[in-house]
Amino acid sequence: MNCIQLNMNRSQTVHDCLYCLARKLDTHILIVSEPNKKHIRKGGWYVDELESAAIKILSRDIKVLSWGSELGFIWVQTSLCYVFGCYISPNVSFNDFENYLYRLRDSLRGRGGAAVVAGDFNAKAYAWGSHTEDARGSALADLIGELNMVVINRGEKPTFQRGESASFIDVTFSSSNMAGSVVGWEVLDAEVCSDHLPISFKIDVAKRLPNPPFPRGGWKWDEDKRDGLADCLHRRLLGSDLLMAEDLTEAIGKACDESLLRKKGNYAGRRPVYWWTPEVKASWKASTESKRKLMRANRNRAVREQQQDLLEKLKEMHRTARKELRRQIRRAKAKAWESLVESVDQDPWGRAYQIATRKMRIDVLPTEGEVARAVQKLFSVRPEIRWAIPEVETPRAFTTEELRTATQRLRSGKAAGPDGIPAEVVRLAVEVSAGTVLRVMNDSLAGRKFPERWKRARLVLIPKDGRDSEGNLKLRPICLLDCLGKLLEQLLRARLLEELEERGGFSEHQYGFREGRSTLDAMEEAIKFAHFACSVFWGRKDLCALTTVNVENAFNTAPWDKIVDALTGRNISPGLTAMVMSYLEGRRLIVGDDQEIAVTCGVPQGSVLGPILWNVMYDAVLRLDLPVGARTLAFADDLALLTTARTEDELMRLTNEALSEIARWMVNAELKLATVKTESVLLVGYRRPGAIQLSIGDEVIRPQKSIRYLGVYLDQQMSFTPHIQQTVARTERTIAMLGRLMPNLGGPASGTRKLLNSVATSILLYGSEVWVDGLRFQQNKKLLVAVQRRSLLKVISGYRTVSAEAAQVIAGVPPIILLAEERASLRRGTDRRVARSRIMARWQREWEEAENGKWTRALIPDVETWANRGHGTVNFYLTQALSGHGCFGSFLFRIGKSDSDACWYCGEKDDPKHTLFYCVRWEEERLKVMKARAQWPVLDNFTDLLLQGPDEWEAVKRMARNILRKKEADERRLEEERQVERWR
Known part of the structure; x- marks a missing residue:
């Protein structure tokens, strides 16, 4: 195992350099002190409780058996030995340092077996090459001797170098029985932008690990x-x-x-960094060379004493080279990310999307x-079942x-x-x-x-x-x-x-693993039951309860004999039943690369037959003879009990009887109820029922204000406010992640942005066919509209001040409220074209009556024509022109960024209309449109020009970009002049 040990100085740049070095040296394990906290929190590191020591396994060939941590150190157990990473600050007292060593000693003794310890102890001792020995170094050396461990440091080169100051404070030591296996220990001169020098060594083993009996691979x-x-x-x-x-x-x-x-089977995870460029390589090489020259000069006593000018020159050269390396890395990473963002148009769900949504995050295995x-x-x-397959x-x-x-x-x-x-x-x-x-x-x-x-x-x-x-x-x-x-x-x-x-x-109440049925069907049935109970049918309103019953580890514990009994009870042909018997018995599960275990129950996960066999066995619980007023629904193993009664006492009695009946069936089916996960909610509208207490087994269930059922939060009032609040919060997180792919300047075109935005829309609208009734509450509407507005601002590259109404129209995306109602309408069987026609008509009416977006409405009066155009995408500049929020004097004055709303060029009031159509400063840009499309752009034909065709769209888009880009440059120049005036 090739290892690198380094103190990172909490620097992201050091992490970047270390990954490059690790790939160059074919490294398997990184043992670091003071890592960058933001970096390690992204995952993939074993970290101590203070985030001051960390270990990263770069190769999947290395099996981690266990790991643990305490304050200041982390350990990982591999198949070869324990690897410890340590850090103790130079600022702690000696008593705290001793206590740290005692904890480290106890941990090493508690682990037993061979161990390699590496870290920055900020301790000096002759044993690892230091020219002096302090109390901390003496205490650490005593600990190493007490544990019968061996120092691996060679002591030839310092491990820390800052200017002329050099010290030996990074230490590597191992168990005595491992000392001969830790080879090639070396302090490297490679530039990593840290005051500490990287240390490389190899943990070599005499015996070769056997080839695994079940290797991964394939084609x-x-x-x-x-x-x-x-x-x-x-x-x-x-x-x-x-x-x-x-x-x-x-x-x-x-x-x-x-x-x-x-x-490749167990591939090594040492991939090249995505931002590596020839410029970074050249800067790294130059910085490494300047560092080596400086270190050689520092080690030369004659140079230190007699050639101070040369030493200062070498220091300056190294500072400059390291600064340039940092700059090149920052530039390369920014450029690489821009390139990834630009690639989104060609591959919307590719690497950039996966990085932004953290789907490529490598967690600790x-x-x-x-x-x-x-x-x-x-x-x-x-007990393993082996049926005597009948002769049939x-x-x-x-x-x-x-x-x-x-x-x-x-x-x-x-x-x-x-x-x-x-x-x-x-x-x-x-x-x-x-x-x-x-x-x-x-x-x-x-x-x-x-x-x-x-x-x-x-x-x-x-x-x-x-x-x-x-x-x-x-x-x-x-x-x-x-x-x-x-x-x-x-x-x-x-x-x-x-x-x-x-x-x-199957039972009509089973909705899982059945073609043509979905979670929506199950949720709708539950809501329908509750509405019926709460309606004034038969001249009264009843109470309704929804109780979710959870089966512990359901699919992995289904007894095979119960499955076969269910097939026999349904009179399935003996030949097919015999095949199912053979299919179930003798199953094996490969765990890792070297272990195989017998599977003796459960329906095979990931199989084709498994879901059908589960439904066959579980069907009986849906056919139980429950008391009047109780019924069950199931989606796969998610079982819901619906009960309704006139009074609280009746509801408790009825629900508890039904739960007892279900519990008895589960016992007979040899399935275990997860009673602590059983939840209940009263679906009673705005009535205030008395105290209700349910029970299943020995577990007492108290109804909650809301519970999550099949992905939708059902609350007591059936307002769906808790669900919308949860969904909005989740959508906000998604928008924040996807926002990295959609900068205002550059990035994908608005069409691709709309595609990415569909991810957020899908999250928002999940289950809307069920919760659409919650839109009768203004609070819910406001939450949904607000989050849609934020997502659409990314689509159109608009300023944060653009209203929801204007953003929806410019993006050509109907309001989220109408989209939810459209889904509900489609669910009721309305033709798709009819449903879309209705919401477009409603959108048009709402747009005409809206208080916001007056300038946008003047340009785009007809939303359907605009939304259904077959060409053209908006960008940062065209959105400014269409929204009126941008580099216009009236807008800048309104938000407090300008002292006046007057035009900088002619003194007139500078609103969007003036800039785009009247200001003499931009006559040349308007003339370009005239020459290209034989039409002079004015307010009345601006949108008509855009809608005529792709060429006209691009001509107008180019005009808006040229005008507003030049205005922004002038705005920056004027702001600089004002700053100079203030300083005078």
């Missing part, structure tokens, strides 16, 4: 190599007598080897211990048509399973040799045996934000299955659904 799909791969598949599959899944997988794998590139805990928690261990009538064979339909359902671009074969390759194999693939599938069906090879899945654990109640990292499991196995699952799924439909299908 990269390349559309350009499709024809070559098709030829290879044709040669290996067509006319072959393959019958076994193993043989088919091997044959396709060999064809992939001949045509496609293999993915879970340790082996965290993985083990997660696996133990997620995958329950039950052979099911009818799959047809070519069924195979082709199943193949079309395989999704492209998804991660492959353990065999590494992408879905695109499987589709091509069916296209080339459907007969061979079909023969293998039918052989499995005839033998009523799902191939063992296709029962293996690779577990991937994705870190989530935060930690659970026990302090463990939250991890989301994803199981990757072979695509060939998924193809067989698709065939079985179609047969199973066909038989289920013939035998009555």
